[in-house]
Every structure is written in C-alpha cells, then in structure tokens.
Amino acid sequence: MANRSCLLYAFLLLVALQSSMIMANTVIHTPQCRPVAASSKDKILFSMNLLIYKAEFFLRASVGVGINGISPGLVQGPVPIGATLANITNSARRVIEELGLATVGHLRAIVNVTLLRAPLPRPQLNFTAGVFANILNLSALTPPFNVYGGQTQFFLVAEPLTSLIQYYLAQVIPSIAGIPQQQLVTGIGLNAAAQHGYFRTRLNAIVNITVPPYTITVASFTNTTATAVNLLDCAPRTELPPTSYRVMSIPYHPDRTERETLRILHGTGNATRPGGIFPSGPNGTLYRLVIVPLRLS
Numbered sequence: 001m002a003n004r005s006c007l008l009y010a011f012l013l014l015v016a017l018q019s020s021m022i023m024a025n026t027v028i029h030t031p032q033c034r035p036v037a038a039s040s041k042d043k044i045l046f047s048m049n050l051l052i053y054k055a056e057f058f059l060r061a062s063v064g065v066g067i068n069g070i071s072p073g074l075v076q077g078p079v080p081i082g083a084t085l086a087n088i089t090n091s092a093r094r095v096i097e098e099l100g101l102a103t104v105g106h107l108r109a110i111v112n113v114t115l116l117r118a119p120l121p122r123p124q125l126n127f128t129a130g131v132f133a134n135i136l137n138l139s140a141l142t143p144p145f146n147v148y149g150g151q152t153q154f155f156l157v158a159e160p161l162t163s164l165i166q167y168y169l170a171q172v173i174p175s176i177a178g179i180p181q182q183q184l185v186t187g188i189g190l191n192a193a194a195q196h197g198y199f200r201t202r203l204n205a206i207v208n209i210t211v212p213p214y215t216i217t218v219a220s221f222t223n224t225t226a227t228a229v230n231l232l233d234c235a236p237r238t239e240l241p242p243t244s245y246r247v248m249s250i251p252y253h254p255d256r257t258e259r260e261t262l263r264i265l266h267g268t269g270n271a272t273r274p275g276g277i278f279p280s281g282p283n284g285t286l287y288r289l290v291i292v293p294l295r296l297s
C-alpha cells in the first residue's frame with residue numbers, strides 16, 4: 001500500500017514538474033469573463049469551493065464517503081445530490097480515492113494557513129450523471145452518458161474537471177499576497193496539474209479505443225468535450241482535446257478567471273446564472289462580487 005502511494009506520487013510529481021503550469025498568460029478579458037478584484041483570502045476561499053467539489057466527487061465516486069467521513073467536521077452544508085459509486089477497476093478506485101484524500105489534505109492546509117475556522121461552508125453540489133453530460137455536450141447519446149457507468153466514462157469527465165481547477169489556480173497564483181499563502185496555493189496548483197496529467201495520460205493510452213457501450217472512440221469523445229468546454233468559456237480560445245497532443249511535449253497551459261470557470265461549472269455559459277455542479281452557486285465573498293450587476297464601463 002505504501003509502495004503504491006509512493007509510486008503514484010512519484011508519477012504525479014514527474015508530470016507536475018514537466019508542466020510549467022504556473023506561468024499565467026496575459027489575456028484581455030471581456031467584462032463577462034474578467035478576473036474579479038478580490039482579496040487573496042477571497043480567492044483562496046473561492047478555490048476552496050472547487051476543492052470541495054473535487055474531493056466530494058472523487059471520494060463519493062470511489063469509496064462512497066464524503067469529506068466529513070474522512071475528516072469529521074471539516075465541511076458543513078447541504079449534502080451533495082446524485083453522487084454514487086463509479087463502475088471502475090479496483091486499482092483506479094484506489095487512485096481516485098488517493099486524489100480525493102490529497103484534496104482533503106489541501107482543505108485542511110487552507111484552514112491552517114488562512115486561520116479559517118472549520119467547518120468550511122460546503123455549497124450545494126449536484127453530481128447527477130446528467131449534469132456532467134450536459135456540461136460536456138454528451139446528453140444526446142443513447143444510452144445516456146453516465147459518468148459512473150464505466151471507467152473510461154469516468155476519466156472523460158475527470159480530465160476536464162481537474163483541468164478547470166488547474167487553470168483557475170494558474171490564473172490566481174501570481175496575485176496571491178503573502179509567502180505562506182503563495183506556497184499553499186502553488187502547491188495545490190502543482191497537485192491539480194499532476195492530477196489532470198494522470199487522467200490525460202490514461203486517456204491518451206486508449207485514444208483509438210471505443211468507449212463502451214458506445215461505438216465512439218476516446219479521441220472523438222475528447223474532441224466533443226473540449227469543444228463544449230470551449231463554447232461555455234469565453235471564446236475565442238483553443239482548448240485542445242487532451243488526446244490531440246502528446247503529453248509532456250507541447251506545453252499547453254491556459255489560465256481561467258473565476259467567471260470563466262463558473263460559466264463552465266454552471267453549465268450555463270453565464271457566471272451569474274448558477275446551475276450544473278453548483279445549482280446555488282459557490283459560497284463566499286468573491287461569488288457575491290461576481291453576481292453584482294456588471295458595470296460595462
């Protein structure tokens with residue numbers, strides 16, 4: 001067990017080091033997508049919403065327990081809707097569990113460094129299979145696309161979801177004030193990049209294989225999901241399907257603002273109209289700044 005963890009983390013670290021995801025791009029944003037002028041603490045608290053959804057999703061899909069089942073009293077709020085165990089191999093289950101546990105560790109570290117008091121506010125989360133199918137434009141399939149139905153289906157969802165967190169943190173890291181806070185968010189960002197790399201690598205290895213029960217290849221699926229994410233995001237952007245470039249050869253690291261991230265997670269293409277994974281929106285001051293009417297000057 002210890003050996004397996006060491007190997008996994010050695011692998012994840014390797015992927016992270018090969019990525020230079022910390023470099024933020026300079027992009028001109030429209031008002032609907034521009035970064036929110038918020039304090040470092042509020043940005044960290046916004047990230048916390050993303051980490052809570054990732055930890056809840058991975059833990060519930062792999063071992064059927066939530067964050068509080070691992071770390072009692074760490075979060076408080078409505079119970080996520082629609083989570084269920086995913087039909088994946090035992091070895092994948094252990095990896096997904098580890099990624100969830102690592103994320104719980106990051107939530108604890110946030111509590112420690114920001115001197116927040118647990119329980120952290122957990123937003124309402126909707127993990128119903130249809131939510132992921134809608135966000136990724138896979139809802140027209142027969143049978144309906146079910147993230148929990150098979151391992152490749154799970155990876156096809158986990159890949160873009162982990163990339164979202166990586167790209168948001170890449171955007172926010174340069175603006176975080178305070179050395180412990182910078183170190184904290186950078187560490188979480190590196191780990192997010194490594195987790196994304198894990199799913200990308202797994203999908204790359206099976207890029208030409210069809211995804212049961214469909215006759216559609218992984219390449220074609222990732223093409224659809226990347227296009228869907230692109231369209232929810234602020235165009236024009238060139239989200240490449242994870243299988244269209246070789247891992248570790250082309251550095252491809254976009255960054256995303258809070259608003260861009262929400263347009264995707266809400267599944268509405270609108271940061272101020274909640275839905276999708278966050279039916280009531282995320283918690284915290286930063287989101288309240290997002291939903292105040294935009295001044296277009």
Ligand SMILES: *[C@@H]1O[C@H](CO)[C@@H](O)[C@H](O)[C@H]1NC(C)=O
Nearest residue numbers: 105108109110111112113180
């Ligand atoms: C909490 O933070 C302090 C420094 O701020 C650090 O020394 C300690 O290891 C941290 N504990 C945990 C559990 O992260």
Ligand SMILES: *[C@@H]1O[C@H](CO)[C@@H](O)[C@H](O)[C@H]1NC(C)=O
Nearest residue numbers: 077078121122123124280283
């Ligand atoms: C967080 O959001 C949920 C709804 O998503 C709400 O029920 C809860 O009260 C909020 N918590 C705080 C502290 O704002």
Ligand SMILES: *[C@@H]1O[C@H](CO)[C@@H](O)[C@H](O)[C@H]1NC(C)=O
Nearest residue numbers: 081082126128130131134279
């Ligand atoms: C959760 O998502 C499902 C599928 O999209 C939807 O039918 C349901 O209304 C959502 N629940 C909430 C509380 O948003």
Ligand SMILES: *[C@@H]1O[C@H](CO)[C@@H](O)[C@H](O)[C@H]1NC(C)=O
Nearest residue numbers: 087088148149150151152212
């Ligand atoms: C679980 O996945 C396996 C392997 O992909 C598949 O053969 C089986 O039909 C799936 N079970 C369910 C209940 O979907």
Ligand SMILES: *[C@@H]1O[C@H](CO)[C@@H](O)[C@H](O)[C@H]1NC(C)=O
Nearest residue numbers: 203204205206207208209219
């Ligand atoms: C997938 O198919 C393409 C085109 O036939 C080929 O170039 C590529 O090496 C294949 N990739 C894998 C991982 O099998």
Ligand SMILES: *[C@@H]1O[C@H](CO)[C@@H](O)[C@H](O)[C@H]1NC(C)=O
Nearest residue numbers: 217219220221222223224227
């Ligand atoms: C990906 O989508 C584009 C545009 O819809 C299409 O031209 C291309 O052939 C697709 N590639 C694959 C592998 O499906």
Ligand SMILES: *[C@@H]1O[C@H](CO)[C@@H](O)[C@H](O)[C@H]1NC(C)=O
Nearest residue numbers: 137138140141224227228231
């Ligand atoms: C969604 O996918 C369908 C194919 O299933 C495609 O025809 C359509 O253009 C896609 N829509 C978007 C917005 O990507």
Ligand SMILES: *[C@@H]1O[C@H](CO)[C@@H](O)[C@H](O)[C@H]1NC(C)=O
Nearest residue numbers: 032268269270271272273274
């Ligand atoms: C986004 O959603 C808000 C709240 O529902 C709405 O007032 C606004 O018109 C929407 N914006 C667009 C561009 O659809």
